[in-house]
Amino acid sequence: MASVPARAADIPSLDRLLNAAPMRPALQQYGHTQVVGALRAHLDTLRQAALTGELAAGSIAAEAITRQVRKALDAAARPRLRAVFNLTGTVLHTNLGRALLPDDAVAAVVQALTTPANLEFDLDNGGRGDRDDLVEDLLRELTGAQAATVVNNNAAAVLLMLSSLADRREVVVSRGELVEIGGAFRIPDVMKRAGARLVEVGTTNRTHPADYESAIGPRTAMLMKVHCSNYAVTGFTSSVDVAHVADIAHRAGLPMTVDLGSGTLLDLSRWGLPREDTVRATLSAGADLVTFSGDKLLGGPQAGLIVGRADLIRRIKKNPLKRALRVGKLTLAALEPVLALYRAPELLAERLTTLRLLTRPAAQMREQAERMLPALQQALGAGYKAVAAPMFSQIGSGALPVDQLPSYGYAIRHAGPGRPGRALEKLEAALRALPRPVIGRIGDKALWLDLRCLEARDESAFLAQLQAPLA
Numbered sequence: 001m002a003s004v005p006a007r008a009a010d011i012p013s014l015d016r017l018l019n020a021a022p023m024r025p026a027l028q029q030y031g032h033t034q035v036v037g038a039l040r041a042h043l044d045t046l047r048q049a050a051l052t053g054e055l056a057a058g059s060i061a062a063e064a065i066t067r068q069v070r071k072a073l074d075a076a077a078r079p080r081l082r083a084v085f086n087l088t089g090t091v092l093h094t095n096l097g098r099a100l101l102p103d104d105a106v107a108a109v110v111q112a113l114t115t116p117a118n119l120e121f122d123l124d125n126g127g128r129g130d131r132d133d134l135v136e137d138l139l140r141e142l143t144g145a146q147a148a149t150v151v152n153n154n155a156a157a158v159l160l161m162l163s164s165l166a167d168r169r170e171v172v173v174s175r176g177e178l179v180e181i182g183g184a185f186r187i188p189d190v191m192k193r194a195g196a197r198l199v200e201v202g203t204t205n206r207t208h209p210a211d212y213e214s215a216i217g218p219r220t221a222m223l224m225k226v227h228c229s230n231y232a233v234t235g236f237t238s239s240v241d242v243a244h245v246a247d248i249a250h251r252a253g254l255p256m257t258v259d260l261g262s263g264t265l266l267d268l269s270r271w272g273l274p275r276e277d278t279v280r281a282t283l284s285a286g287a288d289l290v291t292f293s294g295d296k297l298l299g300g301p302q303a304g305l306i307v308g309r310a311d312l313i314r315r316i317k318k319n320p321l322k323r324a325l326r327v328g329k330l331t332l333a334a335l336e337p338v339l340a341l342y343r344a345p346e347l348l349a350e351r352l353t354t355l356r357l358l359t360r361p362a363a364q365m366r367e368q369a370e371r372m373l374p375a376l377q378q379a380l381g382a383g384y385k386a387v388a389a390p391m392f393s394q395i396g397s398g399a400l401p402v403d404q405l406p407s408y409g410y411a412i413r414h415a416g417p418g419r420p421g422r423a424l425e426k427l428e429a430a431l432r433a434l435p436r437p438v439i440g441r442i443g444d445k446a447l448w449l450d451l452r453c454l455e456a457r458d459e460s461a462f463l464a465q466l467q468a469p470l471a
Helices: 014-018 021-051 060-079 101-113 135-143 152-167 187-193 209-215 242-251 279-284 310-318 321-325 330-342 346-353 353-358 364-379 420-432 456-464
Strands: 149-150 170-174 197-201 220-226 255-260 289-293 302-308 384-396 399-414 440-442 444-449
Touching: 014 021, 014 060, 014 101, 014 197, 021 060, 101 330, 135 149, 135 279, 135 330, 149 152, 149 310, 149 321, 149 330, 149 420, 152 187, 152 255, 152 289, 152 321, 170 209, 187 197, 197 209, 209 242, 220 242, 220 456, 242 255, 255 279, 279 289, 279 302, 302 310, 310 321, 330 346, 330 364, 346 353, 364 399, 364 456, 384 444, 399 420, 420 444
Parallel strands: 170 197, 170 220, 220 255, 255 289
Antiparallel strands: 149 302, 289 302, 384 399, 399 444, 440 444
16 A cells, blocks of 8 residues: 655654754754755755655655755765866866876965965065066076066966057967967967957968068067967978077067967976977077966966066066966965976976876886776676776877877776667766766777876775776
8 A cells, every 4th residue: 555645734844853863963064054045945845745745754754854955965065176087098188177286386385375475575675576576587597588477377478478569560470370279269369359460471281481571561569489289280381480480570670479388398308208399499499488388288387477588578567467367376386396396307207297197107007907907897897898908198288289198097898788888978977976086088989097197196096986886
């Protein structure tokens, strides 16, 4: 015989539930205001169920109501920004926060969060200081620049540079370098917002010195080169290097600028990685200003750095936009120790998190994959088959877009009945629903988990989540 539905009159009152013993832990943790709000919302739900005759008698017990209220409170309190395991194979993953900070930078940020600091206070003379002074000497030392300034990202650096030096004037750029980066960051749009007029020269695949020379006129403010992020043009191509463009600009009495994008400070080939033009080499080749990111190959916090000629940097810092785009103490607290690591390049692969991840040996990841495979397979159950497999990682965030790094991890395939694609999507969703979500990638009828970014210190936390079945 079916149980008789409970009535609305049977639902305990709010005051009675607030004073019930099961509710006390929630009140202690979340406070009266939040508990009352969640409790009222749940009681409304119960009343609606009673009106339709669908209110189960067991659902109105104090313990049952408390469980539902506590569940709602826990869900509301869970942070939106959460730690995840990045097993996508992309080290500098824009959607997952790009570069991870080294321990020294983390400690500096914690200190800046919890104590007053000399952000704009000159400890030598007791007067007001310039926040750029906290990192300018390091940037000058590491890049060979005369001066430097910092804003909140590289797009802001380009915008500020153009607004300061090319407002209502022309900027000459090769058509093959009019890039768009993720998030609809387009060089032509940034120029327009900065008040500069774009002058395109050459064609998509070929630009020559004469193209730059013929484009220079009385309204020209600068010649500019842009790092081609996220793509490479191959085949019948021709471009003009920094030195030649700088020579053309300087003969015309103009500055030459470079948006270097990722902006590495050291030649990565010394660690077996693909070569990328360094900031110092770009300046030495004749660039007057170089802009680059702090959270890509540099391995630091999100920031946009502008380095180069002192007179141009002074003009940039006088722009009212500089204040709107400046960085706060947390960024500077993280950036200074990251830059300081570059003073000891022989220790960088050990101390700089980004470089350590990029240079992990595939053999090390293979041993790790084989060691953890039994625990992963047990969590997957009979419906999936995981194998330790070689794969390729990528640097990410527009850095060296066509280069890949030999890696190792898991290829997981559906082993049961039904559609493989839907089964893999279900598993991928289950991994994302873990307390610390696991982010992989689906391709070639498999779910791939690349272990490049799973270091030894995080391995136990990863394995702890595999104690319960995933699907």
